[in-house]
Amino acid sequence: MRASRLLSTLLLLQTRGRLTAQQIADELEVSVRTVYRDIEALSASGVPVYADRGPTGGFALLDGYRTSLTGLTTDEAAALFLNGSGAAAGDLGLGPTLEAARLKLLAALPAEQRSMAGRIQERVHVDAPGWFRDPEAPPHLDAVAGALWEQRRIWMRYRKWDRTLVERTVDPLGLVLKGTAWYLVARGRSRVNGYRISRVEELTVLDETFERPGDFDLRRYWLEWSDRLQQTLYSGGFATVRLSPRAASLWWMLGPVAERARRESGAPDPELDGWTRVVLPIETFEHARIDLGRFGPDVEVLDPPDLRALMRAQVEETLRRYLAP
Numbered sequence: 001m002r003a004s005r006l007l008s009t010l011l012l013l014q015t016r017g018r019l020t021a022q023q024i025a026d027e028l029e030v031s032v033r034t035v036y037r038d039i040e041a042l043s044a045s046g047v048p049v050y051a052d053r054g055p056t057g058g059f060a061l062l063d064g065y066r067t068s069l070t071g072l073t074t075d076e077a078a079a080l081f082l083n084g085s086g087a088a089a090g091d092l093g094l095g096p097t098l099e100a101a102r103l104k105l106l107a108a109l110p111a112e113q114r115s116m117a118g119r120i121q122e123r124v125h126v127d128a129p130g131w132f133r134d135p136e137a138p139p140h141l142d143a144v145a146g147a148l149w150e151q152r153r154i155w156m157r158y159r160k161w162d163r164t165l166v167e168r169t170v171d172p173l174g175l176v177l178k179g180t181a182w183y184l185v186a187r188g189r190s191r192v193n194g195y196r197i198s199r200v201e202e203l204t205v206l207d208e209t210f211e212r213p214g215d216f217d218l219r220r221y222w223l224e225w226s227d228r229l230q231q232t233l234y235s236g237g238f239a240t241v242r243l244s245p246r247a248a249s250l251w252w253m254l255g256p257v258a259e260r261a262r263r264e265s266g267a268p269d270p271e272l273d274g275w276t277r278v279v280l281p282i283e284t285f286e287h288a289r290i291d292l293g294r295f296g297p298d299v300e301v302l303d304p305p306d307l308r309a310l311m312r313a314q315v316e317e318t319l320r321r322y323l324a325p
Contacts, residue, residue, distance in 0.1 A: 005030065009038050010047060018052070018060040138197040144184055147205045148172040151212055154186075157202040158195055165201070171210040174218035178226075185221060187213075194225050230257070234281040239288055240303040242269050243276045247298035254291055257281060277302075285310055 008028055013019060019027075021035045028035075039059055042049050048062035138144075140156075147154045155169045170186035170193075177183075182197045234257060243251065243262070252259050261280045269275040282288040285307050292299050293314055301308045 005034075006038055006042060009035070010042060013049065013059060013061050014065075018058040020058040024059070138182055138200065140200045140203040141182055141197055143203055143205055144172060144197060144200075145175065148175060151209050153206045153208040153210055155204045155206060156195075156200050159199045159201055168195075169206070170195075171212075173212065173216055174222075176218070176222050185218060185225070192216075192221060192225075194222070194229070233283050236282040236284045236288070237304070239280050239282050239292075239301055239307055241278055241280055241292065242272065242300045242302060243278060243295075244298040245274050247295045248276050250295070251278075253294070258291075282307075289314060 005028060009024060012024060012027060021032045021039075024035045025032045039049055039051075048065050049059055050062065051057065051059050144154065146152075151171075153169060153171055155167070157165060157167050159165055168186075168188060170184075170188050172184055172186045173192065174185040175182060176185060176194075184195045184197055184200075185192065186195060243266075248262065248266075251262050258280060262276070262278050265279040266276045269277045280288075288301075288307055289310050292301060292311065301311045
């Protein structure tokens with residue numbers, strides 16, 4: 001256990017440069033005292049690690065020092081060849097680079113690990129996008145990626161979800177592939193925000209550069225931002241609906257939020273045998289009317305009354321159209 005932690009500490013210093021004891025402790029989920037003991041053990045074993053004191057200090061490796069130890073087990077090496085990032089790398093113009101890296105890694109592996117990696121590639125293929133959804137190909141993705149690598153500001157004309165056009169000058173901090181859609185995480189004048197790149201209508205990469213904040217964590221920000229976005233979208237309250245067995249089997253079509261609501265709140269309906277009652281978060285009555293209307297008589301809205309009245313009006317209007325000569 002300690003040997004693995006020492007190796008992790010060494011690789012952290014090698015890949016990230018100077019780190020404080022607290023940063024290493026947070027990364028490895030250990031105490032600061034444990035970090036100091038590990039640093040002493042590395043130094044005693046001949047690793048040229050030194051400490052700089054002061055507010056900007058920390059631990060670092062002597063310039064030019066690198067370990068040739070990879071630490072890869074057979075399973076870890078095989079897992080590197082089992083990923084769904086090929087398409088994403090292609091979108092970013094890194095497809096040939098990724099393939100070249102895989103070939104170099106494969107050539108460097110011992111025979112046993114190389115054989116396992118080959119079997120993984122032959123037997124498992126990851127197709128990440130969901131069914132019936134074409135991947136987006138945003139025309140400005142290359143330019144955004146270039147600005148991200150070079151830390152250059154960008155100006156863009158962006159169409160928001162409500163179709164209004166806004167202009168923004170931002171510092172690109174990261175790219176996220178969510179399902180089939182690419183998002184830019186960027187810092188504006190007052191805050192960091194997420195932008196769906198397919199909604200960027202015009203974009204110019206500026207000559208201005210910027211300093212990337214050293215404490216910015218892209219993964220953590222994305223989790224928090226997407227959670228806030230979901231809460232904003234489903235701000236229309238809740239609807240109580242009853243589902244037939246057929247509707248329950250097709251409920252996944254409404255997406256993960258609806259499916260989670262069915263799993264967590266679904267209960268047998270006391271009035272109709274085989275039917276299920278579900279409490280469903282909704283965006284707006286109009287969104288709910290369209291979504292629930294797809295199921296026809298297999299879904300009935302019980303509450304709120306205004307949404308039930310809207311669904312009834314839709315059914316009556318549909319009936320009039322079909323009965324008209």
